[in-house]
């Protein structure tokens with residue numbers, strides 16, 4: 001019995017993430033994977049976590065293993081209030097909800113706001129996990145035109161003027177998948193627009209601490225506090241397996257999000273929240289973050305350098321100042337789904353970019369590259385292979401080329417030198 005006939009309408013709208021399938025392939029032994037979107041295990045402060053375990057057990061013995069408040073463990077909420085002040089976001093504990101990863105907020109937002117057929121405004125491309133979280137609530141999407149600087153405010157204004165938009169979902173800093181960051185000017189314009197049109201913006205911000213160069217930019221939440229649901233996460237700066245996320249939202253929205261959470265999981269693991277509270281309150285984030293940045297910065301530099309050396313003419317890529325991704329765009333005729341098949345045969349994995357677009361069939365000439373999970377040498381080798389694959393769509397010609405490349409491991413890889 002397939003049970004398919006028992007499924008609710010919303011369940012039929014759920015689909016397995018294609019990226020999960022790609023990640024399965026990417027994790028096979030010997031694969032050079034630029035596909036993942038996860039922090040490097042070397043970024044986890046393991047000795048510190050060991051120490052914090054002891055502290056939490058001694059300090060919070062009674063509470064850490066007990067049921068807790070849905071809103072979150074009080075010491076963590078207090079620590080998050082201070083953490084957010086550093087980002088220019090002024091909220092009180094009452095405006096904060098601790099969540100099981102930031103992903104769960106996306107589902108809760110969908111649950112409380114989206115009825116079938118209502119329109120959600122998204123970047124083009126956008127975070128696939130958000131599309132997946134919203135899918136069961138059956139929204140329609142309005143893709144907001146973007147350029148290298150992210151969402152174009154004038155395009156957003158057109159949308160807000162002509163369409164009823166339930167909410168806008170943005171990842172304004174080091175976006176997944178493009179790595180793009182909205183400038184302060186654009187943030188101000190977007191803040192002014194949402195205030196003017198009385199619109200609600202969901203600002204998803206898991207990456208802003210991962211800045212390798214340049215100066216930080218204020219969140220949109222800090223510019224339009226009453227119109228923004230701000231979502232944060234400790235996944236990229238502590239440990240994603242602990243599943244600590246949070247959100248700061250206008251009061252009525254926060255109350256509904258809290259009600260949803262109560263029905264889903266009562267509360268986030270108290271023990272993990274206590275670890276996170278100690279991590280923040282003990283000043284460990286400030287101490288540990290530079291180590292994470294020192295791990296990722298050279299990887300990002302290596303990726304950008306390798307792209308400059310190895311990509312053929314006509315291929316462009318983003319130059320993010322932080323985060324975990326670089327976004328690559330080919331000409332209109334480049335088909336990264338085809339390149340992907342050939343790349344896997346050469347033991348290189350990436351994510352074809354079309355998965356990140358709300359409209360099927362869009363973005364076939366794009367790919368997302370991750371640089372946090374691979375060493376500089378691996379990045380160099382993988383990008384070199386991708387460059388050669390892009391130069392020739394003929395796999396036979398590629399085999400000959402690959403043998404030449406392997407013989408010239410130390411050579412620079414402009415087309416002229418390889419052929």
Ligand SMILES: Cc1ncc(COP(=O)(O)O)c(C=O)c1O
Nearest residue numbers: 101102103127171176233235245
């Ligand atoms: C933009 C964005 N939002 C949310 C998440 C979910 O993060 P978590 O649930 O670990 O906090 C991710 C994960 O990579 C992400 O890239």
